[in-house]
Amino acid sequence: MPACELYQDILEDEPEWDEASRRVEDGDVVNAASSRALCQCGRPLHRYARLPRYQTFLMCSSAKDCTRCGEDILPGDMHFVCPACSDVHVCKDCGPSVYIHREYDFLDYETGEVQVQEVPKRVLHDRRGRSVTLEEEAPSKRVASKVFEQVQLLAKEVADEEDVLDKNWEREGILFQLLGVNSAEQAAKSMLELIEGCQRVLMAQPSLTEVEVPCKIYGDIHGQLRDLLLLFHSFGLPGTPDCPRCVFNGDFVDRGRHQAETIVVLFALKVMFPMNIYLNRGNHEDTTMNHKYGFQKVVQEAFGELGPQVYQAISTCFQCLPFVSLTRVQLKACLVGGRVLALHGGIGDGKWRLDDLRRVRRPVNHEQLQAPENRLLWNILWSDPIEDDCVSNCVFGVHDSQRSKMAVRFGWNVTQDFCVRNGLDLVVRSHQSKRWGLGFDVMHNESLVRVFSARDYENNENDGAVLQVQQDDDEGHLGVRPQVLRALENRDDA
Structure with missing residues (x-):
């Protein structure tokens, strides 16, 4: 669009920056100081500060990212916009604004000594950030607390048991134990409360979530609860000092024996630790896949008469899941060091930017995913990388995929170019289990890592893995360390 209509009334009220406009029109070279007043297109920036009238709850209002420093611009914050580029938002610090120094001159009149001191935090009254933490008395929070207590107990118990495949784990009543109930009806009511809280948190957070380090990235789980424990x-355990933050990278359900129990655990973790646990959508968080591969039937049977209602609520919640998570180091309020992007399938043709994901409106159902304008989202869920040592001659570029008509396979050069244009160092994806695999693969010149967490999946005799992402030094460098759970089925390790 030629101009940003949303800001039109503001742009009409504020006078042009005459000097900046004249220099642009005359083609003069703009120095660094005056360039703060200009958009990258050369037009003057304008101040803007207004909450849309329809936004009643700030918690549900999406923040904007400064196009210069990447910091959040909360709803109502004064910032700068371009009259021609609707996607340009420049925060107060990066625009042509007044800057408050973080040092001050302190005079002790008795001694006559003047010192330069740092402005203390007690006089810097920052606007309180929006919280998505649910109230302690909220029904979903109470249910989540019960589940979390049982997860801690079950994790210790399975560690002491003789190791068995998840599909052979004979233990009755796990679902009721997790939810702290005695009947399918009670389980359904508790589950509906948990889903409501989880969906509320998901919709209060952006479509591209940002995660601080250290954190762990889990791959496909597919209802294999015992492996997860x-x-x-x-x-x-997520939410503890040993694992303060987690990203679960999609495909939580279908095929495995404990699908309903797995989604109970993940939704409870999200409600308990909304700012520390992140759930990315996978291609199996979809009604068509759930009908074909078993999750719909499992839920409807597990929750009795209310089973169809519970399944519908879960499906709606799946449609609210974000598609990607960005893991990065934040030092001294500046973005430094490495950045890791986690998504379920792949980057497709790679011709997109992170801002495209920030503009995604959720919920997104199956029909919307298949729409031509959402080809990007479909490929985030379904595309695959071409392995560097593939016997085919087509090891670079973009090629058709056997998975679907809209999905593609992408070569190493696509990954490299995508990372450079988006300021990334690594893409983490899941989506594929390899026979006799180690649970992870490093490819595309160490710019792409695959992680898969369900071991012995579909008789593949594969290990299950998790990626630990941590800061390796004071300069913001990130290190990625795979942590592997050995497969149980017999295999040749030679």
């Missing part, structure tokens, strides 16, 4: 016990 063993990973918790071995490498850190």
Whole structure:
């Protein structure tokens, strides 16, 4: 669009920056100081500060990202916009604004000594950030607390048991135990409360979530609850000092024996730790896949007469899941060091930017995913990388995929170019289990890592893995360390 209509009344009220406009029109070279007043297109920036009238709850209002420093611009904050570029938002610090120094001159009159001191935090009254933490008395929070207590107990118990495949784990009443109930009706009511709280948190957060380090990234789980509990016990329970933050990278359900129990655990973790647990959507968080591969039937049977209602609520919640998570280091309020993007399938043709994901409106159902304008989202869920040592000659570029008509396979050069244009160092994806695999693969010149957490999946005799992402030094460098749970089925390790 030629101009941003949303800001039109503001742009009409504020006078042009005459000097800046004249220099642009005359083609003069703009120095660094005056460039703060200009958009990258060369037009003057204008101040803007207004909450849309329809936004009643700030918690549900999406923040904007400064196009210069990447920091959040909360709803109502004064910032700068371009009259021609509707996607340009420049925060107060990066625009042509007044800057408050963070040092002050302190005079002790008795001694005559003048010192330069740092402005203390007690006089810097920052606007309180929006919280998505649910009230302690909220029904969903109470249910989540019960589930979390049982998860801690179960993780210890399975670690002491003789190891068995998840599909052979004979233990009755796990669902009721997790929810702290005695009947399918009670379980359904508790589950509906948990889903409501989880969906509320998801919709209060952006479509592209940002995660601080250290954190762990889990791959596909597919309802293999016992493997998930063993990973918790071995490498850190989410929400604890051993694992302060987690990204679960899609495909939570279908095929496995404990699908309903797995989604109970993940939704409870999201409600308990909304700013520390992140759930990315996978291609199996979809009604068509759930009908074909078993999750719909499992839920409807597990929750009795209210089963169809519970399944519908879960499906709606799946449609609210974000598609990607960005893991990065934040030092001294500046973005530094490495950045890791986690998504379920792949980057498709790679011709997109992170801002495209920030503009995604949720919920997104199956029909909307298949729309031509959402080809990007479909490929985030379904595309695959071409392995570097593939025997085919088509190891670079973009090629058709056997998975679907809209999905593609992408080569190493696509990944490299995508990372450079988006300021990324690594893409983490899941989506594929390899026979006799180690649970992770490093490819595309170490710019792409695959992680898969369900071991012995579909008789593949594969290990299950988790990625630990942590800061390796004071300069913001990130390190990625795979943590692997050995497969149980017999295999040749030679």
